[in-house]
Amino acid sequence: MIQIAVMGHGVVGSGVTNILLNHNDEIAKKVQEEIYIKKVLDLRDFPDSPIADRFTKSFEDIINDDDIKIVVEVMGGINPAYDFVKRCLQNGKSVVTSNKELVASKGAELLKIAEDNNLNFLFEASVGGGIPIIRPLNQCLSANVIDEIDGILNGTTNFILTKMIRESMSFEDALALAQKLGYAERNPAADVEGHDACRKICILASLIFGKHVYPDAVHTEGITKITLKDVEYAQAWGGVVKLIGSVKLNKDKQEIIVAPMFIKNDCQLANVDDVFNAILVKGDATGEVVFYGKGAGKLPTASAVVADVMDCVNHIEQRRNIYWEDSDNRDVLPFEETKYAMYVLVNTENKADTLEKAEKLFGKCDVISKNDADEKELAFVTPVMKFADFDKAYKELSDGTSQTVTAIRIADI
Ligand code: HSE
Numbered sequence: 001m002i003q004i005a006v007m008g009h010g011v012v013g014s015g016v017t018n019i020l021l022n023h024n025d026e027i028a029k030k031v032q033e034e035i036y037i038k039k040v041l042d043l044r045d046f047p048d049s050p051i052a053d054r055f056t057k058s059f060e061d062i063i064n065d066d067d068i069k070i071v072v073e074v075m076g077g078i079n080p081a082y083d084f085v086k087r088c089l090q091n092g093k094s095v096v097t098s099n100k101e102l103v104a105s106k107g108a109e110l111l112k113i114a115e116d117n118n119l120n121f122l123f124e125a126s127v128g129g130g131i132p133i134i135r136p137l138n139q140c141l142s143a144n145v146i147d148e149i150d151g152i153l154n155g156t157t158n159f160i161l162t163k164m165i166r167e168s169m170s171f172e173d174a175l176a177l178a179q180k181l182g183y184a185e186r187n188p189a190a191d192v193e194g195h196d197a198c199r200k201i202c203i204l205a206s207l208i209f210g211k212h213v214y215p216d217a218v219h220t221e222g223i224t225k226i227t228l229k230d231v232e233y234a235q236a237w238g239g240v241v242k243l244i245g246s247v248k249l250n251k252d253k254q255e256i257i258v259a260p261m262f263i264k265n266d267c268q269l270a271n272v273d274d275v276f277n278a279i280l281v282k283g284d285a286t287g288e289v290v291f292y293g294k295g296a297g298k299l300p301t302a303s304a305v306v307a308d309v310m311d312c313v314n315h316i317e318q319r320r321n322i323y324w325e326d327s328d329n330r331d332v333l334p335f336e337e338t339k340y341a342m343y344v345l346v347n348t349e350n351k352a353d354t355l356e357k358a359e360k361l362f363g364k365c366d367v368i369s370k371n372d373a374d375e376k377e378l379a380f381v382t383p384v385m386k387f388a389d390f391d392k393a394y395k396e397l398s399d400g401t402s403q404t405v406t407a408i409r410i411a412d413i
Contacts, residue, residue: 001034002313005062007084008075009042009055011182012098012125015302016072020309021050027306031313038068041075063087070312072305073097076186082106089113089121094316096308098125098301101190104199108212108326120319122308127200128277129155130300131293137207137281138322144283146208147249150413153200153258155275155296156184156191157223157243162273164231165240171224183275183296193222194243194258201245204279205256208247211327213256219335221259230408233343233379236370239264242272244411253333261411262343269413280413336388341410343368344394346378348402354378357402361393378402381410 006013020027020037028034039062040046040055049055059080062068071088073095075081081102085095090113097103102110103123114121124134128151137146152158156178163174175192178184183191190196198220205213223243234241239262247256263270268290272278277295282288294300311320344365348354355378358365365380373379382390390407398404 001036002069002316003036003038003067004070004072004309005039005041005065005068006037006072006074007041007059007062007081008073009040009044009046010074010076011298012301012305013040013042013072013074015298016074016305017049017051019299019302019306027310031310033313035309035313038065059084063091068093069316070094070096070309072309073099073102074305075099076101078102078105085110086113089117089119092117092119094120094122094312096120096122096305096312098123098305100126100196100199100203104202104215107203107206108324111323112326114319115323118319120312120315122311122320122322123203124308125301125304127153127203128279128291128293129295129297130303131277131279131291131295132304133204133279133291134207134322136291137204141281141283141286141289144285146281146283148247148282149201149204149208149279150244150246150269150411151201151204151279152242152269152272152277153245153279153295154191154194154197154243155277155294156188157197158272158277158295159183159275160192161223161226161231161241161243164226164228165235166273168228171226178275181275182298192224194220197243197245198258201247201256201258205247205254206324209254209331210324211331212324213254213327213332214329217256217329217332219257219259223260225406226260226408227406229345230406232370233345233368234262237262237343237368237381239267240270241408242269244269244413246411250333252331254331255333255338257335257338259409261409263411263413267411267413336391337386339384339386340412341384342382342390343408343410344380344382344397345405345407346397346402347376347405348378349376350401351378354397354402355380358397361396362390384412
C-alpha cells in the first residue's frame, strides 16, 4: 500500500479524492498497489465526506508522517503552497501538483530539489487540465526539435469568448457563468487578464527549451477590452478572436506572448469552443500535432493529477526524467521586436482620408467590411510589422478627425 496526502479540498482536490475513492480497485490493479489517502489538508470542515476522519488543518501532520510518500498539492497560489511543496521534497516525499502559478514561478528550483533527492515532482494538470501535454512533450515527442507551440490555454476566457461569439452574451454574464461552473480561478482576473495562460505557456516553453521562462518576461494581454464589435469584425474577416499563448524559436531567441488574436476559420484552433483547450505543437519530425480536451473543471483536472500520482507509484524508487535549468530570461525576445499583422479599428469623420493616412503610416492595408457597420467606423488589417513600428504609427493615426479604438494581433499559426 502507498500512503498519500492531498493538500487542498477545493474544486480539484475534491475531484482527486472522488476519483481515488471511486476508482480504487481499478487504479490498484493498474499500479499493483493500493493507494490510500491518509490525510487531507484543508482549513474547512467536510463532515459529509466519506473520509471526514482523515481531514487535518495542520501541515505538520503530513510532513511529520514518514509513511506518507506522495503529496498532492491542489491548493493553488504561491503561499503557502511553495513552502509546503519544498518541505515535502526536502523530506523525502514526491509531489504532484496542478498549481501552474507555482510551477511557472518556482519550477526550476523545485525540479532541482526533486532531482537532488531522487524524487518526483510532476505537474501534468498544470497545463490543459485533463489534456495530456506535459508527458507527451517530455516523452512521446522528445525526439523532435519543437520550435513552436500555439495554444488556447485558458478555459474560462475561451468559454467567455465562445459565449460572446455564438450567443452575443455580455462579457460579465459569461464570466459569472464560468465562475458558477468552477472554471475560473479564485481571482478571475488571473483568467481574464491572461496571467493564467501566461503561466501555462511559460511551463511549456521551459519544458521544450530546457530553461525556465519566467512569466514576468512574457508580454501578456487579456480579453477584458475585447468587445462584441471586435468579435463581429473578426467574423467579417473570416475568423474568430481567441486568447492565444504562443512560443516560437526565433534564431537563438524565444518569442513568447499571450494576447487575444484573430485566427482564420480554417486554423485548427478556430473551432475550439467553450471550456475546451487546444495546443498545437510543431515538431521537426512529426509536423503539427494537436492536443484537445477540457482545459478546466473538477474531474478533467483531477484525472491528470491522479494519473501523476499513479506514475509516482510506478516510479517510487526511480524518478521520472523531467527537468529544466534556471535562467535569467535573457533568451526571451523583447515583445517590441515581435512581428504581427494587426487589425485596427478607427472612428473617423472621413474614411478615405484616414485610410490614406493609415497606408502612409503602416503600408498597404486590407479594409474589413461588415454589414450594419457604423458609418464612422474604419477597420483594416496592416501588413506584418515589428510591434515597435506598429505602435509608433498607431499613436500617430489619431488626429482631429480620427480616433483609434483598438488594435488586435493577427495570429500567424
Ligand atoms: N482557470 C483555469 C482555466 C483553470 O479557466 O483554464 C484551469 O487551469
